[in-house]
Amino acid sequence: MANLKSRYSSNKDTVSQIKKTILSFEQALTLPYATERFAQMGWRVIRIESAGEAGQSHPGDPNRYIGEDTGVEDLHAYFIAPNLGKEAITLNLKYKNGQNALKRIIQALKVDVFMCNTLPKRYQQLGIDYDTLKEANPQLIWCGISAFGPEHPDRAGYDPALQAMLGYMHLTGEPDRDPLLCGLPLIDLKAGDEAFAQVLLALLEQKETGKGKRIDISMAQCATSWLITALPQLQFASDSSKLFKRSANEHRNFVPSNCYPTKDGYIYLAIGSDTQWQKLTEIEGFEGLSQAHRKTNTGRKLDKENIYSDIRKGLENHTAAEFIAKCLEQGLAVAAVNDIKQVAALDFIEKLMVKTVLPGGKEVALFPAPMKTEYLEANNYRMNPPPRLGEHNNQIFQEAGIKTEPI
Secondary structure, three states: OOOOOHHHHHOHHHHHHOOOEEEEOOOOOOHHHHHHHHHHHEEEEEEEEOOOOOOOOOOOOHHHHHOOOOOOOOOHHHHHHHOOEEEEEEOOOOOOOHHOOOOOOOHHOOOOOEEEEOOOHHHOOOEEEEHHOOOOOOOOOOEEEEEOOOOOOOOOOOHHHHHHHHHHHHHHOOOOOOOOOOOOOOOHHHHHHHHHHHHHHHHHHHHHOOOOOEEEEEEHHHEEEEEOOOHHHHHOOOOHHOOOOOOOOOOOOOOOOEEEOOOOOOEEEEEOOHHHHHHOOEEEEEEEHHOOOOOHHHHHHOOOHHHHHHHHHHHOOOOHHHHHHHHOOOOEEEEEEEHHHHHHHHHHHOOOOOEOOOOOOOOEEEOOOOOOOOHHOOOOOOOOOOOOOOOOOOHHHOOOOOOOOOO
């Protein structure tokens, strides 16, 4: 595992020629997720953390200590997946010599991209602002992720609170019950993906202009950009108070797209057109769904509760697998409601799972990358384990010509 990067570079010259170096002052999830995508491409990713104060029990990224215990104090389970294949150093950027060391590393290692996800008010205090760091590399691509962008420099934000503020919770859950969080930290992940995309675009622009660039990612703006099926509707409704009540599992526009129980589990059936509805009514045991006033989606919306009831009654005599097979014969979109263990066992997911070896020697399959990359395919989807806190201090300080460890 230790020589994956060098082995890959020798086998894949075309990729190694464009491999970049990312230096990232990162913690939590949104930025580590973004830089993990670069690591999955075989790029060099070096994460910076604070070594902590004297006597601090859990220094560095707090996520190092979240989740199941892997047997290594600073590599708990929640930290593992978003930090594979990275290197790690510690710098105390509150002090000038730490800030000088950062600039020295950018110069000596020919760092292409610097990223951070701390409060914007701290950029200049820590010497990580764009104007300061471009002194070390005028072509530097600089990217900062924050809750609300540099216009709100001292306002923190975490995914659950942003879900509440930005309408996600209002849209999620059952109509007459409390609002709910989404099951995943969607805003963290969306902002991370946006940072990844914008850095790639900036590097592409740099090939034409030869110039660096500052990129500011607002988690709030990213999140509300995904309200593309909600916010525009305010312009077309005479009474906006009736818009977007929580709809549980049903689709807001297409009936009967909903979740239904079978004899042995739940399925989700998505009917997106009148033609698909007709095919559903031709399945044995569901012919009774066919009624003249239900031929159009408009008519079905007026009779949706009765339709839901009829489908549930028809499914009382079917297992999930039986009904799914019948629907697939008709070309309908249907799926079992799987738990996470069942998702991991899906054949088309299992073969794409990224793997690593934990410090104790156990190999674990963790998650699929969003896209296939030449680096992952060349290494059979295996990546080096996440780094310990400050694991690469000696190596990188020596590489940068720093003779004494910075504060």
